[in-house]
Amino acid sequence: QSALTQPPSASGSPGQSVTISCTGTSSDVGGYNYVSWYQQHPGKAPKVMIYEVTKRPSGVPDRFSGSKSGNTASLTVSGLQAEDEADYYCSSYAGSNNVVFGGGTKLTVL
Amino acid sequence: EVQLLESGGGLVQPGGSLRLSCAASGFTFSTYAMTWVRQAPGKGLEWVSVISGSDGYTFYADSVKGRFTISRDNSQNMLYLQMNSLRAEDTAVYYCAKGPRSGWYPYSFDSWGQGSLVAVSS
Numbered sequence: 695q696s697a698l699t700q701p702p703s704a705s706g707s708p709g710q711s712v713t714i715s716c717t718g719t720s721s722d723v724g725g726y727n728y729v730s731w732y733q734q735h736p737g738k739a740p741k742v743m744i745y746e747v748t749k750r751p752s753g754v755p756d757r758f759s760g761s762k763s764g765n766t767a768s769l770t771v772s773g774l775q776a777e778d779e780a781d782y783y784c785s786s787y788a789g790s791n792n793v794v795f796g797g798g799t800k801l802t803v804l
Numbered sequence: 805e806v807q808l809l810e811s812g813g814g815l816v817q818p819g820g821s822l823r824l825s826c827a828a829s830g831f832t833f834s835t836y837a838m839t840w841v842r843q844a845p846g847k848g849l850e851w852v853s854v855i856s857g858s859d860g861y862t863f864y865a866d867s868v869k870g871r872f873t874i875s876r877d878n879s880q881n882m883l884y885l886q887m888n889s890l891r892a893e894d895t896a897v898y899y900c901a902k903g904p905r906s907g908w909y910p911y912s913f914d915s916w917g918q919g920s921l922v923a924v925s926s
Contacts, residue, residue: 697848730912732849739899739916740841740849751904751914783849787911791863793839793851 698723698784698796705802706774714799716767716784722794724765728787731760731769734798735780743782744769771801779803806830806915808900813920820890824920826883826900831915834858834878835906839913840885842896842922852898853885854910863910868894890924897921 699717706712716723716731723729729747732740742751744760747767757772767786771778784796812824826838840852853864853874862874873886883900898920901913 726911728911732913739918740913741916742904742912742914745904745912745914785849785851785912791854791861791910792865793854793910793912795841795849795851798848 696794698786698794700782700784700796700799702797703800703802705804706771707804708774708776710774711770711772712774712801713768713770714782714784714801716769716786716796718765718767718786718794720765722765722786722788723762723767725789726787727762729760729762729767730785731758731767732783732785733778733780734783740783774803776803806902808902808915808917810898810900810917810920813898813922815923815925816890817926818891818924820924821886821888822890822922824885824887824898824900824922826885826917828881828883828900828902831902832906833876833881836902837908837910838874838876838883839901839903839910840874840883840898841901841913841916842894842898843919844893844896847896850896855883856908857906861908887922890922892924895922895924 731744788794903909904914
């Protein structure tokens with residue numbers, strides 16, 4: 695299973711919006727509505743921010759939103775805050791009971 | 805409160821074996837599929853293996869198939885990962901994780917342990 699493609703870095707100023715893309719194929723992102731996004735601060739475990747493309751777990755600010763078009767999923771962070779600076783990983787179900795992750799995007803809040 | 809606590813990591817020589825454990829609490833363990841995810845130093849996340857709640861179904865990434873075995877003891881709320889024939893490229897922090905829904909739901913993970921470091925080196 696090949697990893698999903700994410701940009702290595704993204705940035706924005708406080709209050710701005712930033713969108714991170716996650717590109718796969720019709721065998722993963724495009725084939726299932728099981729895309730998730732995880733936030734990981736240095737030295738910490740990942741935390742789910744979005745699952746099933748658009749769903750936000752309780753406790754996750756509504757500044758975080760997810761979407762999908764074709765084989766590309768996106769995470770948008772609105773109203774950027776300093777604490778949003780972290781690594782973000784997308785994942786997708788890839789069939790045959792496998793999950794594939796993206797390579798990760800380092801989000802910098804300028 | 806859901807808690808997942810991994811243990812059993814350490815330094816092992818290439819070709820050696822190690823068993824990771826994950827102690828779960830705060831939820832009805834036997835009704836949830838459980839997953840191992842790993843992260844090599846400075847690298848991204850990699851899905852390793854998943855096990856169903858009570859049926860015993862198991863699935864593995866190609867990179868570990870035939871070398872790693874996932875298992876669970878629902879009476880003790882424990883998840884395990886037996887790792888044999890370890891290679892340098894297996895060096896990583898290993899996380900256990902559960903999904904947001906009970907039943908067969910291996911698609912995403914809403915609770916993670918703190919991770920256990922496995923280092924394979926001579």
